[in-house]
Amino acid sequence: MLGFKYYTPTEVYFGSGVEKNVGEEIKKRGYKKVLVHYGGGSIKKSGLFNVIVESLDNSDISWIELGGVEPNPKIGLIREGIELCRKENVDFILAVGGGSVIDSAKSIGLGLVHNRDPWDMIIDGIIPEKSFPVGAVLTIAAAGSEMSNSHVVTNTEGGLKRSLNHDLLRPVFAFMNPEVTYSVSKYQTACGIVDIMMHTLERYVTPDKDTDLMDRMSEGLLVAVKEAGKIAIKEPNNYEARATLMWASSLSHNGVTGCGKTAPFPAHKIEHELSGKFDHISHGAGLAVIFPAWAKYVYKYDINKFCQLATRVWNVEMNFDHPERTALEGIEAMEQYFKSIGMPTTLRELGVGEDSLEEMADKCTGFGKRTYKSYVELGKKEIIDIYKIALGD
């Protein structure tokens, strides 16, 4: 177990109807002017927006709104948000949505409190020093941004998608009502299931040794998500399945499953070029394609860990004569599961062919400036090889 820091101060309120108390919670903390930040407007159709602003009104909190956050949140709208918050003296940002909306809110806060352009901060590697208060009302179980220290932003100039992680980016509170996610489509639910699994899997399959406690708790989370995922796809209004996915989305990315381990997140890094370049590709769908391809590329360097994953999570029987078969069967069982919930498992299904691979690998490595350590060093050549496996030909 490596040394680590663990810090998850986000105050979570979980259950049916909790979102009605959001105004009170903000008032308790002494904030006066809120930006309600959201996405495409589904929260207006569903009535959630009204519940939220009524709660703010009842607590005498004044508010303004900024909608329009797209999947893979764009730096353009973030800059607009910063201007608006400055002009209106906003002192709290309430993100009502999924990971994209929360990430967008985090980026606006980052820019506000540092008085810098947040894209430049990411590119220049500026370490945050201060925190702007962001709260979340979660509407999709997926990204885990509601408790995480991370956020991802996309710059449409160049189709770049970049992330910045820091404890100062953890939301101050998160309201989670599983019922709010009943209306999430089958496809987006499946993308969320993959994303949740990936946040734990990228912390699980690492070269670290002696990680039994975190491994076993991670396996527990993965099995529970696997089972709840099947049910949520078939029965979108199943409270228990939605609740399991929702709470797992937070636990999978708040850091608890990665304590004492390295977490290089190679599949995320390789996937970001995919959903960064192709706006029609959801991050979760991209991961369902990239992670198994990455796993097929590296499993031979850690047969034991991939066997552990195969037997404990994917119910593959251990083949002690040929452990490499068990390891591979586990990866295949994972792909079968992704297919069963309607996810793609090849780049071809996503409409991506050979012609994009080199460009994506170039961007992923900063045109040869970066490599990623993940059992082996992943540079341009290796990343192209992984993309080729992902083609599924």
Added chain:
Amino acid sequence: MLGFKYYTPTEVYFGSGVEKNVGEEIKKRGYKKVLVHYGGGSIKKSGLFNVIVESLDNSDISWIELGGVEPNPKIGLIREGIELCRKENVDFILAVGGGSVIDSAKSIGLGLVHNRDPWDMIIDGIIPEKSFPVGAVLTIAAAGSEMSNSHVVTNTEGGLKRSLNHDLLRPVFAFMNPEVTYSVSKYQTACGIVDIMMHTLERYVTPDKDTDLMDRMSEGLLVAVKEAGKIAIKEPNNYEARATLMWASSLSHNGVTGCGKTAPFPAHKIEHELSGKFDHISHGAGLAVIFPAWAKYVYKYDINKFCQLATRVWNVEMNFDHPERTALEGIEAMEQYFKSIGMPTTLRELGVGEDSLEEMADKCTGFGKRTYKSYVELGKKEIIDIYKIALGD
């Protein structure tokens, strides 16, 4: 999954040598005068005390000390601590020890910030409104007080042991270096293993339904603790085993394994009368006796859950014809495990006989004023029945 609040703001620094940074951490937070609170003085022999005060000196933090906290911390020393902190204008309490020392520090803080006697606060059911900053340097993996919202105090007048839980009682930080626990005796290590398991088991075996996510993560924790426990008893200087126990002690009681569930903690309630009355009985040893007895009393009301525990944690094969046998075998396997690490599993072994049972049951129920809901209502009669099972005759 029931609705819940989850809030664990404690900043954890984990790993070899982390305790050297405690002064810097306190300085960063702006505190100036620290009470270093500790137990019987083993931290002076081991050199840990010097490391801590050197770190404080290096950060220009002035400090005073108060040692002498006993297992089952006493209200007398707590009152002394409150007087001392008032006189010396202490603005931060640093608990260097295990659960008893941290609980004692929490109680001193409670009294200081509310200007009331902390025992009266517990007895009168006063809800804390303010928080006094307490930090921990953990020396025993057991109670989980380093991240928990709870603390337990003993009043020698009447041999009463009572607890009070509130989020304002969570330490602001915890430094955990597994090497510090190498010198913990086999017996105290075993008491800690039981205590860690119990904090998860008391959240696990409850009448709640649809708790798959928390159940599976809890099972992962229990299996990892079971395995690490065996090793730590045999090899006290095994870093990985000590690290697993140490981090599990926090995760087992910071609330994460109990999200969405009731947690009536019946075995803790019944055990408190034991270690409250008999000062030679460690809380962990008491739990090793009481929990199995409680389990034998209630398992018939939730055969399925006890079978789940037996098969997933204690490696008992499921008997589908006679599930009650599987449930019982699981409880027996747990007792065998406790014995294997040197724990008692009967009251007789602890030197407690029939003559004390009624008195303890009386105190436990506040002389008939309270019952505990745990599958069935546990009143005086039922608690005596559980004590009788615990006799082991």
